[in-house]
Amino acid sequence: MGDTVFVLVLNAGSSSLKFNLFDMAKETSLAEGMAERIGLGEANLTSTIEGNKHRETLPLPTHKEALEAILEQLRATVLHETPIHAVGHRVVHGGPKYGDSVLVTDEVLQDIDHFAMYAPLHNPANALGIRTAMAAFPNVPHVAVFDTAFHHNIPDHARIYGIPYEISQKYGIRRYGFHGSSHSYVAARTAILLCRPLRALKIVTCHIGNGTSICAVHNGKSVDTSMGMTPLQGVIMGTRCGTIDPSVVEMLMEYEHLDYNGITDLLNKKSGLLGISGVSSDFREIERAAEQGNDRARLARDLLTYNVRQYIGAYATVLDGVDAITFTAGIGTHSTFVRAKVCSKLSFLGVKLDHEANEHGTGERIISTPDSRVTVTVVPTNEELMIARETVR
Numbered sequence: 001m002g003d004t005v006f007v008l009v010l011n012a013g014s015s016s017l018k019f020n021l022f023d024m025a026k027e028t029s030l031a032e033g034m035a036e037r038i039g040l041g042e043a044n045l046t047s048t049i050e051g052n053k054h055r056e057t058l059p060l061p062t063h064k065e066a067l068e069a070i071l072e073q074l075r076a077t078v079l080h081e082t083p084i085h086a087v088g089h090r091v092v093h094g095g096p097k098y099g100d101s102v103l104v105t106d107e108v109l110q111d112i113d114h115f116a117m118y119a120p121l122h123n124p125a126n127a128l129g130i131r132t133a134m135a136a137f138p139n140v141p142h143v144a145v146f147d148t149a150f151h152h153n154i155p156d157h158a159r160i161y162g163i164p165y166e167i168s169q170k171y172g173i174r175r176y177g178f179h180g181s182s183h184s185y186v187a188a189r190t191a192i193l194l195c196r197p198l199r200a201l202k203i204v205t206c207h208i209g210n211g212t213s214i215c216a217v218h219n220g221k222s223v224d225t226s227m228g229m230t231p232l233q234g235v236i237m238g239t240r241c242g243t244i245d246p247s248v249v250e251m252l253m254e255y256e257h258l259d260y261n262g263i264t265d266l267l268n269k270k271s272g273l274l275g276i277s278g279v280s281s282d283f284r285e286i287e288r289a290a291e292q293g294n295d296r297a298r299l300a301r302d303l304l305t306y307n308v309r310q311y312i313g314a315y316a317t318v319l320d321g322v323d324a325i326t327f328t329a330g331i332g333t334h335s336t337f338v339r340a341k342v343c344s345k346l347s348f349l350g351v352k353l354d355h356e357a358n359e360h361g362t363g364e365r366i367i368s369t370p371d372s373r374v375t376v377t378v379v380p381t382n383e384e385l386m387i388a389r390e391t392v393r
């Protein structure tokens with residue numbers, strides 16, 4: 001096996017566990033997959049190991065059984081000759097403390113538990129994933145890679161909320177931003193596509209997937225981003241409402257008789273594309289319904305593209321100009337419609353889309369014309385590889 005390093009990347013959600021095993025000498029994935037519906041009766045374990053697809057349905061009561069089932073598959077295939085040297089964990093919220101990836105210690109785990117105050121839907125699952133993996137691999141380093149870290153140094157004026165300052169300070173209430181591994185990865189790839197140094201570029205990165213966030217990247221650093229203290233703020237998403245007037249929360253709690261859990265559920269799981277369209281949170285289904293004339297699906301689709309355009313306009317001001325706009329994640333990478341619609345009203349920035357490249361190209365590419373003042377790119381994200389790189393670093 002030579003000097004290569006094998007890194008297992010884990011991304012634990014409340015009822016899911018995604019994994020990816022990397023050979024870091026070549027930066028290639030040997031195995032990847034996901035356990036879904038953990039703790040919900042019959043669970044699904046799907047994986048692709050050395051190019052072969054596997055699918056199993058089995059009971060996985062907790063993340064512990066899910067990781068054991070994943071390891072059993074890996075040991076029966078790639079792992080019998082591949083040691084794991086380190087485990088990298090995606091952690092959604094690093095709170096005010098973590099501006100960089102860290103080796104997991106007891107203190108770090110306690111902090112991740114504590115920062116569940118900002119990410120109640122994510123951090124408890126991330127911490128559970130780490131504890132489960134540390135029990136399975138007690139003798140290798142475990143690294144926490146935070147979604148918030150890339151945005152850690154956005155300027156104070158971009159992250160403060162307009163509430164009493166003492167209260168912001170007391171509770172750490174401010175914009176943290178998310179999808180950091182994705183924004184930093186696609187910004188770096190965009191610089192490569194432009195054959196220009198990242199440290200000399202102004203890029204707006206548009207991560208448009210189930211969760212959506214837009215980021216203003218100046219000289220390789222995040223200077224503003226659309227998500228907030230939690231991943232609920234900003235653009236509408238699959239099931240999340242995005243930015244709304246906080247008074248809507250009070251009103252709904254009173255008139256719909258919702259308690260904390262009820263309103264959290266409504267804004268995080270029943271809103272966004274799903275809530276507006278009544279069709280689905282899956283953008284492919286929204287596009288299909290919109291094409292068949294469903295007005296609410298059209299409205300949901302139009303609000304998504306409108307929101308993305310609003311942020312690009314705002315960040316052109318934040319950055320005082322834009323060199324590149326990058327589309328990534330499920331919708332950003334695959335929806336020719338969304339990219340065309342977003343770019344259709346950016347002519348004031350000098351954006352000229354190459355419709356042929358937008359519609360017919362695949363993978364990482366430039367989709368603007370050579371005379372476009374702003375280069376528009378598509379870069380499929382690779383958050384897992386970023387986490388593996390951080391783990392090695």
Ligand code: AMP
Pocket residue numbers: 208209210211238281282283284285287329330331334335
């Ligand atoms: P992600 O969270 O990055 O996995 O993105 C998931 C979203 O991408 C879902 O809303 C999918 O419907 C959407 N998506 C995936 N493939 C396509 C596609 N070919 N065209 C449009 N949307 C897609």
